[in-house]
Amino acid sequence: MSARALRSFLARRGGRRLPGPVVAGSVRAEARSLHVRLGGRAVLAGVDLTVRAGEVVALVGPNGAGKSTLLAALAGDLPAESGEVRVDGLPAGAWSAGELALRRAVLPQTAELSFPFTVGEVVRMGRAPWAGTAAEDEDGAAVRAAMAAADVAGFGPRPFAALSGGERARVALARVLAQRTALLLLDEPTAALDLRHQEVVLRICRERAAEGDAVVVVLHDLGLAGAYADRVAVLHEGRIAADGPPARVYTPELLSRVYLQPVDVIDHPRTGEPLVIPRREG
Amino acid sequence: MGHPSRTPAGAAPAAHGTGLDAASDPRGVREGAASPAPSRGRRRAALLTCGMAAALAALCLLSAGLGAYDIPVGDVMGSLLHRAGLGGAPLDRVGESVLWNVRLPRVALALLVGASLGCAGALMQGVFGNPLAEPGVIGISMGAAVGAVASIALGLSFLGTWTISVCAFAGGLVTVLLVYVLSRSGGRTEVVTLILTGIAVNAFAGALVGLGVFLADNAQIAQIAFWQLGSLAQATWPKVLAVLPCALAGLAVAPWYARKLDLLALGERPARHLGVDVERLRLVLVLVVALLTAAAVAVAGVITFVGLLVPHLLRMAAGPAHRFLVPGSALGGALVLVAGDLAARTAAQPAELPLGVLTALFGSPFFFWLLRRTRRKQGGWA
Numbered sequence: 071m072s073a074r075a076l077r078s079f080l081a082r083r084g085g086r087r088l089p090g091p092v093v094a095g096s097v098r099a100e101a102r103s104l105h106v107r108l109g110g111r112a113v114l115a116g117v118d119l120t121v122r123a124g125e126v127v128a129l130v131g132p133n134g135a136g137k138s139t140l141l142a143a144l145a146g147d148l149p150a151e152s153g154e155v156r157v158d159g160l161p162a163g164a165w166s167a168g169e170l171a172l173r174r175a176v177l178p179q180t181a182e183l184s185f186p187f188t189v190g191e192v193v194r195m196g197r198a199p200w201a202g203t204a205a206e207d208e209d210g211a212a213v214r215a216a217m218a219a220a221d222v223a224g225f226g227p228r229p230f231a232a233l234s235g236g237e238r239a240r241v242a243l244a245r246v247l248a249q250r251t252a253l254l255l256l257d258e259p260t261a262a263l264d265l266r267h268q269e270v271v272l273r274i275c276r277e278r279a280a281e282g283d284a285v286v287v288v289l290h291d292l293g294l295a296g297a298y299a300d301r302v303a304v305l306h307e308g309r310i311a312a313d314g315p316p317a318r319v320y321t322p323e324l325l326s327r328v329y330l331q332p333v334d335v336i337d338h339p340r341t342g343e344p345l346v347i348p349r350r351e352g
Numbered sequence: 353m354g355h356p357s358r359t360p361a362g363a364a365p366a367a368h369g370t371g372l373d374a375a376s377d378p379r380g381v382r383e384g385a386a387s388p389a390p391s392r393g394r395r396r397a398a399l400l401t402c403g404m405a406a407a408l409a410a411l412c413l414l415s416a417g418l419g420a421y422d423i424p425v426g427d428v429m430g431s432l433l434h435r436a437g438l439g440g441a442p443l444d445r446v447g448e449s450v451l452w453n454v455r456l457p458r459v460a461l462a463l464l465v466g467a468s469l470g471c472a473g474a475l476m477q478g479v480f481g482n483p484l485a486e487p488g489v490i491g492i493s494m495g496a497a498v499g500a501v502a503s504i505a506l507g508l509s510f511l512g513t514w515t516i517s518v519c520a521f522a523g524g525l526v527t528v529l530l531v532y533v534l535s536r537s538g539g540r541t542e543v544v545t546l547i548l549t550g551i552a553v554n555a556f557a558g559a560l561v562g563l564g565v566f567l568a569d570n571a572q573i574a575q576i577a578f579w580q581l582g583s584l585a586q587a588t589w590p591k592v593l594a595v596l597p598c599a600l601a602g603l604a605v606a607p608w609y610a611r612k613l614d615l616l617a618l619g620e621r622p623a624r625h626l627g628v629d630v631e632r633l634r635l636v637l638v639l640v641v642a643l644l645t646a647a648a649v650a651v652a653g654v655i656t657f658v659g660l661l662v663p664h665l666l667r668m669a670a671g672p673a674h675r676f677l678v679p680g681s682a683l684g685g686a687l688v689l690v691a692g693d694l695a696a697r698t699a700a701q702p703a704e705l706p707l708g709v710l711t712a713l714f715g716s717p718f719f720f721w722l723l724r725r726t727r728r729k730q731g732g733w734a
Contacts (some may be wrong), residue, residue, distance in 0.1 A: 167624055167628060168629075170627070171625060171627030182622075185483070185667065186618075186671070187673070188672070191614075192618075198627065207438065
């Protein structure tokens with residue numbers, strides 16, 4: 071048994087399909103009339119979403135609307151009840167775990183760690199998928215660049231467990247950036263961060279998109295989504311209620327209906343970007 | 353370390369004030385460039401490996417020489433070299449017989465059993481993502497003992513000298529799977545669940561061993577009592593050969609999975625996102641753990657805490673990276689067991705302490721300290 075496991079382990083390493091060059095505007099991931107059921111509840115009920123190279127797509131919506139589920143489905147984590155998820159042109163299930171890891175990186179909502187690894191070691195884990203490929207040579211550079219981008223450059227020798235919640239979130243982001251995949255899936259990357267670092271994270275998303283990657287990011291802050299995303303997809307009860315540029319999606323009628331909270335949408339006096347403000351009366 | 357890090361979003365400052373300060377390491381204060389940490393860990397790992405290997409070689413020679421019939425270390429070397437055809441000189445007839453038929457098989461067995469237990473402990477902790485997992489603590493050793501005892505009590509011999517090993521492996525495997533299924537929820541293993549599952553499994557396995565004793569005749573009872581105490585006193589070359597393939601297979605496969613075990617520390621989903629086939633990894637490693645534990649238990653009975661203590665000390669000394677930890681724990685386990693067996697043989701001469709009793713005597717307080725530390729970090733059992 072052990073010999074067979076060893077052989078197949080080696081075979082799979084050699085037989086992986088490496089990702090080709092990314093064509094600008096090509097589809098990186100898509101969900102087609104996707105239905106996902108979790109614990110007996112239909113969490114996604116017919117979602118269509120296409121993510122292309124070079125764009126930042128924000129998933130917004132109230133709690134329980136299915137944002138994280140959609141992200142996990144795009145990552146290939148969840149089986150579809152019906153419909154399908156395609157990553158880099160093939161159904162997600164047609165890729166092996168190792169092949170998917172070369173095509174998409176995922177930032178989970180919470181960063182856990184079972185053993186006292188240092189920050190440097192955690193970020194370097196993001197390079198694991200590339201072991202045995204030509205890209206292994208850029209491991210050091212990728213780790214350094216990712217740590218600098220996520221503003222954790224000086225944290226290398228520190229134990230991960232000694233960091234604050236926000237610092238951990240940034241280290242986890244650095245790990246995901248170091249993976250250098252053409253598709254980034256980020257689940258609430260700004261939740262634990264201060265004002266400046268929220269902006270830093272979304273600027274990173276923009277930079278990655280400018281370099282030709284596709285970025286899907288779950289956000290609660292409609293202002294951030296409106297300021298940085300090319301497209302905003304509003305999820306509501308497992309469906310996409312609206313999908314388009316923020317200026318078109320952000321209407322008081324739609325947002326008030328989806329969030330069950332009356333809102334006003336006004337234009338920023340200087341930049342003109344749409345600002346969403348809850349109506350607080352009485 | 354795992355559970356306190358599940359800080360809810362936005363609750364960071366509060367968590368910082370309670371559990372995390374206790375967890376923080378003095379190293380955390382030091383800031384610097386990103387690169388020194390891994391290289392420092394690697395240097396330490398290299399130093400530790402050399403140190404342990406040297407200590408192991410010295411202890412093996414010492415252990416081969418010391419005992420009721422003392423043989424000077426120089427003469428041991430001479431006899432070894434002579435048999436290897438590299439010069440040296442044979443001992444007298446009695447000395448040669450004591451060395452080659454009693455001492456050396458025992459040292460070899462201690463090496464194999466110790467390496468198996470140490471390595472199994474490191475793998476187990478990695479797979480469960482929990483530093484308290486250990487074959488003895490969570491009942492796998494007892495499960496393997498049930499298989500062995502059953503084969504003795506029922507007088508099974510369908511596979512010749514292999515029968516006990518195979519039955520021990522079957523018992524160990526069933527127990528690993530059982531503990532794994534029972535103690536997991538939501539993809540994680542909580543400390544409390546794991547320990548409680550271990551208690552339940554140990555109790556049940558203990559009852560089965562008791563049943564075996566009840567069914568056995570006097571000669572078999574003596575043989576069974578040996579399992580329960582854990583000892584290397586019955587070491588012979590055929591026994592060494594009987595465990596050798598199991599132990600070597602397990603020890604050879606384990607290091608291949610070191611890097612994947614590192615990734616598993618991030619949690620199951622993130623490990624999968626980094627390309628680890630988690631289900632397959634778990635299955636293979638659970639089989640390897642059962643193989644290693646069964647190898648150890650089949651010849652030496654239940655020897656606890658080696659697999660807990662060794663990986664822990666090494667993790668503290670050289671960091672948690674499994675590329676060093678897995679083979680290092682095998683080396684360290686061998687070192688601990690050779691030393692332990694030497695102590696068991698010579699501490700109360702001419703009587704001999706059971707090795708399992710000795711390891712438990714030193715291991716239990718350590719386990720207790722570990723529990724306290726884990727609990728302090730988590731701010732109580734969640």
